[in-house]
Amino acid sequence: MSSNNVASFNEARRVAIFGGTHGNEMSGVTLVNLWMMNSREEIQRKGVETQPFITNPKAVEKCSRYVDTDLNRAFTTENLSAPHGKDLPYEVQRAQEINRLFGPKGSSEAYDVIFDLHNTTSNMGCTLILESSKDHFNLQMMNYIKKAIAPDSCPVLLNEDPGLKYATARSVAKHSVGLEVGPQPQGVLRSNIFEAMRIILKHALDFIELFNEGVEFPPCTVDVFKVSERMDYPRDSNGNIIAMVHPNLQDCDWEPLTPGDPMFQTFDGKTIPYEGAGAVYPTFINEAAYYEKQQAFVTTRRETLAANAIRKV
Amino acid sequence: MERERVYLPVLSRVAVCGGTHGNELSGVHVVRERLKEKQQRVDDEEDEDVVSVSNILTNPRAVQQCRRYTETDLNRCFTRATLSSAVSDRTPYEISRSQELNILLGPKGSPQAVDLVCDLHNTTANMGVCVIAYSDTDWICLHIFKYLQHHMSDVPVRYIHFDLPCREAYSLDSLGKHGFALEIGPQPHGVVRSNVYTYMKTGVELMLDWVRLFNSGTVFAGGLVEVYTMVSAIDYPRERHTHNIMAAIHPELQDKDFCLLRPNDPLFETFSGATLRYQGPEPMYAFFINECAYYEKGIALSLARRRSVEVPPVQMKSGLEHPGDPGTSEEEEEED
Numbered sequence A: 001m002s003s004n005n006v007a008s009f010n011e012a013r014r015v016a017i018f019g020g021t022h023g024n025e026m027s028g029v030t031l032v033n034l035w036m037m038n039s040r041e042e043i044q045r046k047g048v049e050t051q052p053f054i055t056n057p058k059a060v061e062k063c064s065r066y067v068d069t070d071l072n073r074a075f076t077t078e079n080l081s082a083p084h085g086k087d088l089p090y091e092v093q094r095a096q097e098i099n100r101l102f103g104p105k106g107s108s109e110a111y112d113v114i115f116d117l118h119n120t121t122s123n124m125g126c127t128l129i130l131e132s133s134k135d136h137f138n139l140q141m142m143n144y145i146k147k148a149i150a151p152d153s154c155p156v157l158l159n160e161d162p163g164l165k166y167a168t169a170r171s172v173a174k175h176s177v178g179l180e181v182g183p184q185p186q187g188v189l190r191s192n193i194f195e196a197m198r199i200i201l202k203h204a205l206d207f208i209e210l211f212n213e214g215v216e217f218p219p220c221t222v223d224v225f226k227v228s229e230r231m232d233y234p235r236d237s238n239g240n241i242i243a244m245v246h247p248n249l250q251d252c253d254w255e256p257l258t259p260g261d262p263m264f265q266t267f268d269g270k271t272i273p274y275e276g277a278g279a280v281y282p283t284f285i286n287e288a289a290y291y292e293k294q295q296a297f298v299t300t301r302r303e304t305l306a307a308n309a310i311r312k313v
Numbered sequence B: 001m002e003r004e005r006v007y008l009p010v011l012s013r014v015a016v017c018g019g020t021h022g023n024e025l026s027g028v029h030v031v032r033e034r035l036k037e038k039q040q041r042v043d044d045e046e047d048e049d050v051v052s053v054s055n056i057l058t059n060p061r062a063v064q065q066c067r068r069y070t071e072t073d074l075n076r077c078f079t080r081a082t083l084s085s086a087v088s089d090r091t092p093y094e095i096s097r098s099q100e101l102n103i104l105l106g107p108k109g110s111p112q113a114v115d116l117v118c119d120l121h122n123t124t125a126n127m128g129v130c131v132i133a134y135s136d137t138d139w140i141c142l143h144i145f146k147y148l149q150h151h152m153s154d155v156p157v158r159y160i161h162f163d164l165p166c167r168e169a170y171s172l173d174s175l176g177k178h179g180f181a182l183e184i185g186p187q188p189h190g191v192v193r194s195n196v197y198t199y200m201k202t203g204v205e206l207m208l209d210w211v212r213l214f215n216s217g218t219v220f221a222g223g224l225v226e227v228y229t230m231v232s233a234i235d236y237p238r239e240r241h242t243h244n245i246m247a248a249i250h251p252e253l254q255d256k257d258f259c260l261l262r263p264n265d266p267l268f269e270t271f272s273g274a275t276l277r278y279q280g281p282e283p284m285y286a287f288f289i290n291e292c293a294y295y296e297k298g299i300a301l302s303l304a305r306r307r308s309v310e311v312p313p314v315q316m317k318s319g320l321e322h323p324g325d326p327g328t329s330e331e332e333e334e335e336d
Helices: A026-037 A057-062 A077-081 A090-102 A136-149 A191-213 B025-043 B060-065 B093-105 B139-151 B194-215
Strands: A006-009 A014-019 A049-054 A113-119 A125-130 A156-158 A175-182 A220-231 A243-245 A262-266 A271-273 A281-283 A297-307 A309-312 B006-008 B013-018 B052-057 B116-122 B128-133 B157-161 B178-185 B223-234 B247-249 B266-270 B275-277 B284-287 B301-311 B314-316
Touching: A006 A136, A014 A026, A014 A191, A026 A049, A026 A113, A026 A191, A077 A090, A113 A191, A125 A136, A125 A191, A136 A175, A136 A191, A136 A220, A136 A297, A136 A309, A156 A297, A175 A191, A191 A309, A191 B247, A220 A281, A243 B194, B006 B139, B013 B025, B013 B194, B025 B052, B025 B116, B025 B194, B052 B093, B060 B093, B116 B194, B128 B139, B139 B157, B139 B178, B139 B194, B139 B223, B139 B301, B139 B314, B178 B194, B194 B314, B223 B284
Parallel strands: A006 A309, A014 A049, A014 A113, A113 A175, A125 A156, A156 A220, B006 B314, B013 B052, B013 B116, B116 B178, B128 B157, B157 B223
Antiparallel strands: A125 A175, A220 A297, A243 A262, A262 A271, A281 A297, B128 B178, B223 B301, B247 B266, B266 B275, B284 B301
């Protein structure tokens, strides 16, 4: 599916790289600290001001996901417009500060691109997270990254359903890109995961440089996994989980799950099968941080998105 | 020539403990499930046994918050000094709790202490199943280990010996007359992996099977077992002022727990891609490689020497033994 239209965008001059949005996701914390303390050659590109930034320093200090509330859910309109004050939860104060520095969200002064670096305990590999199917700049970037790392794969997760998406730190920018790399335990730095994230970011910044130099990217299609449904663990009346992700499903992110396939295993060994209407592609399988968010995994459906050709204005 | 049989007292009381670190979830769920099963047996009036087993969540506050600990690491609070320290309302929760547990399961070192403590732990390191104990001559622990290793054939099972005298033993399992930690990984903290949970539940059940057989008079054959004795630990290279780590475990070492680390083998990879190598004088076995909770304790990996220990045949002391009893038979055969 190609289009004769070329979408024009301003040069991406102001780019931010966020680490430590969750203080115990160590690849991003380490990379951003590295760039803030040492020379930034690795992330510099001609004509681009690249700003590394630790978004949740208190959580990083404690090596915990958050202090009061999840920063990566805190960028709601309500929070961002709340009167300033020290009584606000720490992360809401941080969200307002980040919105001031890198936004305001939705305005023309906002940063062009924000990359937010995350890790997951799920076996998701190098996943790119997209918040809009109509962001042709982002789609072209993701197409570029996927081609650059082939034959290694780089799944794209699309989360744009208003009932399922959330108000992320990166959403203050015009173009928001989530990098989610796993599996890595919280609080642990694995060398292979660290290097994988670094490589993805390198290609993303290369794309921006090429775009800013005037390269026109032809129309393309991008295969994505679109978030469909959140699946919680079975729980008892006290809210405690009574089953675990089944061994057949554990670590099988992005592989098809068909009705009848094992989904959970109770603590006394019984299998609970998946009983949806059709095949789905699960991901975020057994993410540590999502037990408290009532999520064992999400189901996705495969879609192919069409991206217009793009070039700079 | 086989060693002489050793007679040991009955193991009347066993404690199965989970949640000593509140985010090591296999143990939390094994204990909860065992409590449920026990209640079911009580309800069904099927609760007779040759051993009395207590299933305990040792750090309920940390479990509730899904954190390793709330104020201080509970599993370092069982030294004699900490157990006997004065408490006030400013005493950290875990110290008060260690003293409560000492009353419940101890007192440590006394005849009233439970016979066996099995403390359930998880690690982010790729260690498989490990039995960790302070002694390499505690025949109860070594026989339980031998039994687990024999019956759990699809996962490596190893014995780690922390060579510390009783008075310096700091962990929960030191409360019992015999005790060990059952440490299983890899599992991220805050996650329960079904395979790891199953290994842990199976390990506990096998341990109790062994105890029941032992208490029923079974003779357990002796033999050689391999023991890894902890010698030292290596920290990450750190920046002088911030104390932040400057390198990660080298990709060739990551997940290779119990490999033999030879002088000059890769140890760390700096963030600029340089390899830092092991400088020790002798080859050692590496374990607890990249355990999350040890970053704050200054440990990137631990090192052990390995040797074979000859474990004698054992049998429960019934008070009826005479010198010159027939030699041992195979495991699970009854004595005439």
